[in-house]
Amino acid sequence: MDVSEFREFGKAVVDHIADYxxxxxxxxxxxxxxxxxxxxSLPSKAPVKGEHWEExxxxxxxxxxxxxxxxxxxxxxxxxxxxxxFPSIVGELLTAGFGCMAFNWMGSPAGTELEITMMNWLGQALGLPQYFLNCDEGPGGGVIHGSASEAVLVALLAARDKTLNSFINKQNGVRRSNLRENLVAYTSDQANSCIEKAxxxxxxxxKQxxxxxCQLRGSTLRDEIFKDKANGFVPCIVIATMGTTGTCACDCLDEIGQICKEExxxxxxxxxxxxxxxxxxxYRPFMGGVELSDSINVSPHKWMLVNYDCTATWFRDHRYxxxxxxxxxxxxxxxSSEYGIDYHNWQTPLGRRIRSIKLWFVLxxxxxxxxxxxxRNHVALAKYFEQLVNTDSRFEVCSSCMGLVSFRLKRRNSxxxxxxxxxxxxGKYYYTPYKIGNKFVIRFAVCTRITKSEDIKNAWNAIVDYTNTMQWDLNGTHNGFIKSI
Ligand SMILES: Cc1ncc(COP(=O)(O)O)c(C=O)c1O
Incomplete structure (x- = not known):
């Protein structure tokens, strides 16, 4: 494919995306x-001869x-x-078009320096503590990871090794391998699966x-740390969640942060x-306690109009x-060592695309x-959905926070x-399930940029219709319609 064919193909694809x-x-x-x-529908083998882009x-x-x-x-x-x-899609296209590997400064000076700047722009816009920003004086700094999973893993590895090293320094003769077995990390039973994986x-x-x-309280954490230390375990990290996957619950960050500081x-x-x-x-009050944290990850690829993959991660001291x-x-x-940042050493892979372009375009x-x-529009739409659920006494709202509402039909989970x-x-609508305690709930997240209040109303009307016409057979003996519960 030559450049002129690329122009045709590329323009046709942009039209295609717009039509979609x-x-x-x-x-x-x-x-x-x-x-x-x-x-x-796909051939079992790759074609031997190249095909035209129209095909x-x-x-x-x-x-x-x-x-x-x-x-x-x-x-x-x-x-x-x-x-x-759209600005983010175009940013992705440019990144692919440039085809650079920005794993160190020379790999693309613009890649490294734009990322440093974007992480400062974003950190300031979110009201994060100053110590997280990339600057000449402090050891803090931000990086764009591919996912929250990667961010959590990198933080956990840094915390693990910081703890091991400080213990070994304090207690001469302690073997690293013995100590490693005794390390323990804490999170909540509501934390995302990626934390267990990390x-x-x-x-x-x-320990979950x-x-x-759905919130982790400081007292629970304190009791567990106390017990574990008495049994010879060595706590190395607490991973709290602000906005859990199940219900968007926020752990008590200030209580947890205080304990982490003391311990x-x-x-x-x-x-x-x-x-x-x-x-x-x-919404900043949800973040009270962030000033006690050592690292934090936020994913613009979730709720800030940036295409996957873009997780912003900040460290208080990136040297760990x-x-x-x-x-x-x-x-x-x-x-780059002279410039100060070799981003490949802040992440798990070596190679890295310039992800900062799409973030820059969106900002x-x-x-x-x-x-x-x-x-704010997403939060208002979720509130509207919550109000609609509350109009029907067969249903109950089980949680509601930011753009996420969970609800259920009262009584049996079935x-x-x-x-x-x-x-x-x-197939018209898609929702995902969750369990709050013993209650099976349906999560309703406001997801897209184009969702309007009439979509919310239509979704609710459809839920009511499905419920009215749904035949249920709870124990094999009864078949009826759910008109009232
Ligand atoms: C709170 C939370 N943390 C982490 C993740 C994992 O995100 P990623 O797919 O970027 O690894 C999710 C995914 O939904 C999440 O909701």
Whole structure:
């Protein structure tokens, strides 16, 4: 493919994406395919001779698009938002177009320096403590990771090795391997699965502490640390969540941070979703205690209009990260050490794209005010949904925070399970389940940039219709319609 063909192909694809977006309001959230359908439509071997781009693009229409789950449809309410916007798509395109590897300064000076600047812009916009910013004086700094999973893993590795090193320095003769077995990390029973995974990769025991109203309290943490220390365990990190995946609950950051400070334990905050809301000053009280943290991750690829992948991670002292996972090679050595930041040593892979371009485009196109409007609109839409649920006495709202509401049909879980199955089988709407204690609930997240209040009203009307017509058979003896409970 030469440059002139690339121009044609690229323009056709941009038109294609624009058409897709125009079609989204009328699309069902879920595709009508069975497992294996897509794979069967594809040849089993790669073509020997190259094909024309028009042939390839046709197959996007005929094979791929019918198999897409439409995360950007206003009928999609599963998980959390998957950040997306036109400036961000174009930023991605440019990053791919430049094809640079910005793992050290020389790999792309613009890549490193734009990222440093974007992390400062974003850190300031979110009201994070000054010590997190990239600056000449302090050891703090921010980096763009691919995902919250990577951010948590890197923080955990840094905390693990900081703890090991300080213990070994204090207690001469202690073997690293013996100590490692005794390390323990803490999080809550509501924390995202990626935290357990990070602990598995880092070979650190993780305790998922009991929550009250889905929040981790300082007293629970304190009791556990006390017991563990008495039994010879060595606490190395507490990973709190601001905005849990299940209900968007926020752990008591100030209580937890205080304990971490007293006990000299690394304090990390996973704010993958809710962290973006800190761009609105009225939500900053959720973040009380952040000034005690050692690291924090926020994912603009969730709730700040930036396409996956873009997780912003800040460290109070990035030198612990480098001590833990940093490596040196002659072929990686360049002027960057003089500049101060070799980003490959702040992350798990070596290679890295310039992810900061899409973040830059979003921050400049929307401005802080535009992003604030977007976040506030999502919160207002979720509130509207909550009000609609409260109009029907068969239902109860089980949690509501920011852009996420969870609800259920009162009484038996099996009713709500059946309702969710009925909705998903129909395919127009998509919701994901959760369990709050013993209650099975449906999570309703406001996900897309194009969701309007009439979409919320339609979604609620559809829930009522599904419920009215749903036949239920709880114990095999009764078949009826849920008109009242
Ligand atoms: C609170 C929280 N933390 C972490 C994650 C993992 O995010 P990622 O896919 O970026 O690793 C999620 C995903 O939904 C989340 O909700």
């Amino acid at each position: 977006w125009e079609s989204l309001p009328n699309r069902h959230a879920l595709p009508v395919v069975k497992p294996g359908d897509i794979a069967k 390839i693009l046709k197959d996007i229409d005929s094979i791929i698009q019918p198999g897409l789950t439409h995360w950007q449809s206003p009928n999609f309410h599963g998980y959390f938002p998957s950040g997306h916007s 602990a598995k990769i880092a070979s650190v025991t993780i 502490l009991k929550t009250h109203n 000299n334990i690394w304090f990390h905050i996973d704010a993958a979703y809710a962290g973006s809301a800190m761009i609105c000053p009225e 990260v480098i001590d833990s996972i940093g490596v040196k090679r002659v072929y990686l050595d360049d002027q 400049r196109s929307y401005g802080i005010e535009g992003i604030q409007r977007y976040i 009713l709500t399970e059946l309702l969710l199955k009925t909705i998903i089988d129909d």
